[in-house]
Amino acid sequence: MATAAPPVQKTTIPFWRDTRILAILFQVLFVVLVVGVLWFFYTTMMAGLRQANLLPSFAFLSQPASFSIGESVIAYDPSNTYGYALLIGVLNTIRVAIAGVILATIIGIILGISRLSENWLLRNVATVYVEIVRNVPLLLQLFMWLALTQTFPRQQDSISIFGLIYLHNRGVTMAWPETGSDFGAWVPWLWLGLLAGIAFYVVRRIQFARRDRPGVAMPQAFLLAGAIVTIGYLFVGLTNGEWPLSLSIPELQRFNFVGGIGLTPGFAALLAGLVIYTSVFIGEIVRSGIQAVNKGQREAARALGLTPGQTLRLVIFPQALRIMIPPMTSQYLNLTKNSSLAVAVGYPDLFSIAGTTLNQTGQTVPVIMMVMAAYLTVSLVTSLFMNWYNKRIQLVER
Amino acid sequence: MATEVSQSQTRAPQPGIDVPGWLRKNLFSTWYNSLISIVLLVIVFQVVTGFFQWAFTTEGWIAAASNGRLILVGRYPAAELWRPQLALALVGLLLGLSGGVWRGIAQALTIGFAGMMLVLTALWTQLPPANPPAPLTTELVLVGIAVLVGGAYAAGRAGGERLRWPIIAGWFLAYPTIILILQGFGGTTVPTNLWGGLMLTMLLAVSGIVLSFPLGVLLALGRRSNLPVVKFFCVVYIELIRGVPLITVLFMAQLMLPLFLPSEVRIDAVVRAVVAVTLFSAAYLAENVRGGLQSIPKGQVEAARALGLNVVKTTLLITLPQALKAVIPVLVGQFISLFKDTSLVAIIGLLDLLGVARAINTQPEWLGFPGGVWRETFFVVAVIYWIFSFTMSRSSRQIEANLNRGAR
Numbered sequence: 001m002a003t004a005a006p007p008v009q010k011t012t013i014p015f016w017r018d019t020r021i022l023a024i025l026f027q028v029l030f031v032v033l034v035v036g037v038l039w040f041f042y043t044t045m046m047a048g049l050r051q052a053n054l055l056p057s058f059a060f061l062s063q064p065a066s067f068s069i070g071e072s073v074i075a076y077d078p079s080n081t082y083g084y085a086l087l088i089g090v091l092n093t094i095r096v097a098i099a100g101v102i103l104a105t106i107i108g109i110i111l112g113i114s115r116l117s118e119n120w121l122l123r124n125v126a127t128v129y130v131e132i133v134r135n136v137p138l139l140l141q142l143f144m145w146l147a148l149t150q151t152f153p154r155q156q157d158s159i160s161i162f163g164l165i166y167l168h169n170r171g172v173t174m175a176w177p178e179t180g181s182d183f184g185a186w187v188p189w190l191w192l193g194l195l196a197g198i199a200f201y202v203v204r205r206i207q208f209a210r211r212d213r214p215g216v217a218m219p220q221a222f223l224l225a226g227a228i229v230t231i232g233y234l235f236v237g238l239t240n241g242e243w244p245l246s247l248s249i250p251e252l253q254r255f256n257f258v259g260g261i262g263l264t265p266g267f268a269a270l271l272a273g274l275v276i277y278t279s280v281f282i283g284e285i286v287r288s289g290i291q292a293v294n295k296g297q298r299e300a301a302r303a304l305g306l307t308p309g310q311t312l313r314l315v316i317f318p319q320a321l322r323i324m325i326p327p328m329t330s331q332y333l334n335l336t337k338n339s340s341l342a343v344a345v346g347y348p349d350l351f352s353i354a355g356t357t358l359n360q361t362g363q364t365v366p367v368i369m370m371v372m373a374a375y376l377t378v379s380l381v382t383s384l385f386m387n388w389y390n391k392r393i394q395l396v397e398r
Numbered sequence: 399m400a401t402e403v404s405q406s407q408t409r410a411p412q413p414g415i416d417v418p419g420w421l422r423k424n425l426f427s428t429w430y431n432s433l434i435s436i437v438l439l440v441i442v443f444q445v446v447t448g449f450f451q452w453a454f455t456t457e458g459w460i461a462a463a464s465n466g467r468l469i470l471v472g473r474y475p476a477a478e479l480w481r482p483q484l485a486l487a488l489v490g491l492l493l494g495l496s497g498g499v500w501r502g503i504a505q506a507l508t509i510g511f512a513g514m515m516l517v518l519t520a521l522w523t524q525l526p527p528a529n530p531p532a533p534l535t536t537e538l539v540l541v542g543i544a545v546l547v548g549g550a551y552a553a554g555r556a557g558g559e560r561l562r563w564p565i566i567a568g569w570f571l572a573y574p575t576i577i578l579i580l581q582g583f584g585g586t587t588v589p590t591n592l593w594g595g596l597m598l599t600m601l602l603a604v605s606g607i608v609l610s611f612p613l614g615v616l617l618a619l620g621r622r623s624n625l626p627v628v629k630f631f632c633v634v635y636i637e638l639i640r641g642v643p644l645i646t647v648l649f650m651a652q653l654m655l656p657l658f659l660p661s662e663v664r665i666d667a668v669v670r671a672v673v674a675v676t677l678f679s680a681a682y683l684a685e686n687v688r689g690g691l692q693s694i695p696k697g698q699v700e701a702a703r704a705l706g707l708n709v710v711k712t713t714l715l716i717t718l719p720q721a722l723k724a725v726i727p728v729l730v731g732q733f734i735s736l737f738k739d740t741s742l743v744a745i746i747g748l749l750d751l752l753g754v755a756r757a758i759n760t761q762p763e764w765l766g767f768p769g770g771v772w773r774e775t776f777f778v779v780a781v782i783y784w785i786f787s788f789t790m791s792r793s794s795r796q797i798e799a800n801l802n803r804g805a806r
């Protein structure tokens with residue numbers, strides 16, 4: 001702005017040529033325009049809503065919701081308020097998002113490595129799989145999964161996968177860790193392991209800082225914490241004769257399954273769709289991240305006598321991680337946002353519960369605003385965290 | 399790219415590898431590779447044979463086959479079918495001309511387009527007759543378009559460089575022209591709520607890119623401007639839209655857009671969806687264009703300013719053209735994801751390609767099929783989506799390679 005050539009003949013610049021004044025004028029005009037348009041929308045909307053006797057208010061949040069929700073993380077009853085129902089929606093969204101992110105990352109890494117495998121068959125099967133999945137819309141895949149869950153047999157004739165996972169027309173039942181009655185005795189050990197791990201990490205870090213030497217403390221800290229927790233597990237289990245945490249394997253009783261964890265068809269379809277769709281994109285990020293690492297790094301590592309596995313784990317992956325973090329973040333956010341497609345498969349996530357609330361109360365504006373604010377918060381918090389993590393990781397490089 | 403070059407330079411000349419040698423090297427080099435190969439072979443065999451067994455024994459194809467028109471154009475009135483056909487012919491003409499003039503990707507796309515017309519013709523002859531029958535037989539139109547594409551290609555080759563600018567102008571005019579053709583002017587008009595199928599999906603995606611282009615570029619420039627207020631508004635808009643799912647924007651457009659406008663203004667569901675897709679796409683486009691703007695070396699701006707160009711001229715003549723050229727592959731990528739994302743309008747009840755598939759599944763004629771016909775209809779629709787997305791992603795890769803080659 002300031003570098004604009006001043007007119008040569010005149011000593012004082014007229015205000016209509018002064019870029020500083022022009023900038024301010026332009027911005028004022030811009031604000032007036034934007035605010036004017038928004039104000040027009042606002043007044044028309046309020047006039048319309050006043051006519052329909054639906055003035056926006058958040059009072060509905062404390063009224064009883066009086067609709068039932070298929071599944072929830074915490075207890076819910078139709079007599080609870082709309083606000084509480086929306087909270088259930090948020091929790092359900094977080095639930096599917098966390099499960100999806102974890103599974104998609106694992107499968108994505110496997111896919112990405114497979115795409116670079118020296119095994120011709122594995123490489124090409126992975127490529128074909130990736131090209132098929134990523135070129136078909138997610139919603140179509142979700143519909144397919146949902147339709148597929150509807151073709152599953154009755155519970156009595158469930159499709160069994162190694163006796164650990166059962167597919168049936170009411171969803172999926174699978175083995176799941178279960179806390180025993182002695183779980184309380186194990187809790188102190190968990191705390192001890194956590195504190196010991198943190199203490200070890202901090203002490204080592206201080207030592208490294210004093211000696212001004214780089215070093216790795218995280219894996220050892222994890223090992224220490226894991227060892228303490230395992231010893232505690234064995235101790236409690238052996239002294240009391242019952243394990244504090246065990247794998248609960250579902251068993252078919254007369255009418256339904258006992259034990260394990262049950263997933264509704266909606267949740268199973270949504271999770272399968274989200275994981276399969278997102279993992280393909282994560283796989284591509286992993287692949288390009290690995291390929292972006294200088295070839296000399298791999299060759300040097302092999303020349304030093306590291307095995308292919310060690311090379312990947314200790315040399316390639318830590319460097320590829322830095323390249324992968326930003327696109328991975330956007331994939332995680334995509335997964336979270338895509339979980340709003342739950343509304344199409346009947347899983348009661350935030351968006352679907354908000355839809356029901358909206359239909360019942362007619363409070364379009366507040367509900368949509370709240371839903372948008374919730375997704376926005378998740379997006380912003382995630383990107384802030386990932387930016388922080390990204391910065392931390394980038395610093396290690398120097 | 400770089401790895402390929404270095405490989406071809408460093409690799410020693412290889413003697414011809416025989417079959418057992420190739421197998422040992424590529425499938426059975428170590429014990430775990432052998433294990434993976436065997437397991438995968440079994441799985442691939444199972445999947446492929448299972449697929450063919452299903453594809454050739456199932457009766458459900460009849461559902462998709464007898465709804466060919468619904469899949470392609472939705473509930474567009476049969477008497478007005480010449481409109482989409484004319485639009486298709488227009489696209490074919492432009493594509494053929496481009497293929498003749500530019501060769502390369504355009505030529506490949508031309509061949510693909512003409513090929514698809516012929517394949518569709520072959521498919522159409524197998525289908526049960528439409529009811530009510532179209533005024534012009536679809537086979538004839540499809541063959542005609544294929545011939546037209548061939549003619550246009552020849553004309554393009556003959557015309558060469560002279561046709562370059564007319565064709566670009568043609569592409570720019572194509573979007574409004576096609577909308578006019580489809581909507582109809584003067585006497586008969588076809589309301590947009592009758593548009594559907596693949597046509598609607600394409601229109602939503604193309605509108606999403608074309609209409610959001612000016613807004614997206616302005617937002618990108620605004621975000622990079624040093625006017626704090628403008629920058630603030632642009633950042634808020636971009637981050638707000640990118641932070642929420644498309645489905646919420648679609649719902650907002652469906653429910654709140656009618657509230658925002660005076661009650662005399664009535665806009666139907668398709669237009670509302672177009673507005674939503676445009677607003678959504680603009681934020682993503684802005685970020686892509688911003689990436690392109692950031693990739694321009696600072697020296698370009700400084701040189702332009704030193705030559706006496708003002709801010710507007712520097713932007714329009716120096717930075718923006720370079721930035722837009724650099725982001726073409728990214729924009730194609732955005733178009734692909736938009737093309738897939740438009741399927742969300744099925745949730746708000748529009749009959750796009752996916753909505754049509756759901757509608758077909760619930761038609762009472764197919765209730766007798768054991769397990770329903772969803773496998774077949776979804777498969778057909780998925781293949782259509784796949785062909786378009788895959789073609790576009792391949793083209794984008796090709797464009798990227800060409801751009802890189804030019805830069806070197």
